Amino acid sequence: MDHLRPEARRIAEKPAIERLDCFATDRWIGYSRAQDALKRMDMLLATQPGRVRPQNMLVVGPSNNGKSTIAEKFQRQHPRRSSEERDRHIFPVLSVQMMPDVTAPRFYAQLLDALGSPLGNIRKTDRRNALTLNLMRACGVRLLVIDELHNLLCGPSSRQREILGLIRYLGNELRIPIVALGTKDAWLALRLDDQLENRFQPFLLSMWGDDAETGRLLASFETVIPLRGRSGLGLPALRKVIVERSEGLIGEMHQLLSSAAAHALTEGRERIEREDLLGCPFQAPSYRRQMMERELRA
Incomplete structure (x- = not known):
């Protein structure tokens, strides 16, 4: 089992019946494009706070292609921490959807909730505005992440x-960079504001x-799937099937491989x-859409 990461190897030592629930667990796969996105976000966090017109970033890609996973990974890398000077928390990165x-x-209200602040009886927008800005400053927010901008x-x-x-x-007043994530419609939304459009550098997740x-991505997937034998997921024969069935979406690849791994175990294979890949109960996105369209027409 030397093809597995240590944590996957420990799970692979368990009986097959105990491993069936492990395949659907979300796992971080640090493929090159995701690592590039994280590096750019780290660069914004390191260099842009305090600038008069900080640069921003827009991560654009199809639905279920890893955008939110990157945002969650970045948040985990820069978690909330307690301040040693005062009885408060520091939020280097604040995330909302x-x-x-x-x-x-x-x-x-979303920003205040993410900061852990109760709204109380505050109803007027201008008071919420002042409270939000003051709290974001007090909590040391240096970068704002907005997911699902579309x-x-x-x-x-x-x-x-x-x-x-x-x-x-918010970006101007707090002098912090903003990272937005969304489908191509997120870019269309930003184009409604010329000043914002010019400040957001697009980063594409094709x-x-x-x-x-x-193939390298699938080889990385194989290191975290707790099966005792090598599957060769990144080799051309299986890679072609995986790409076709997942329709080129990393989230769909994860679901397909989880289903296929469970299917293999139930059939006595490691x-x-x-x-x-062909016989597991996985449905491609286009098939799911076609099924729903037929049902709606019936």
């Missing part, structure tokens, strides 16, 4: 511009193809074979 029905008061387009155009103006205001880079 854009709501589909967001308004200015709700966005302030949800902004769910609201009317007037509200979209209002929230974009609020995001720009879909995966049947190539050597994907490695993933082609028949496991």
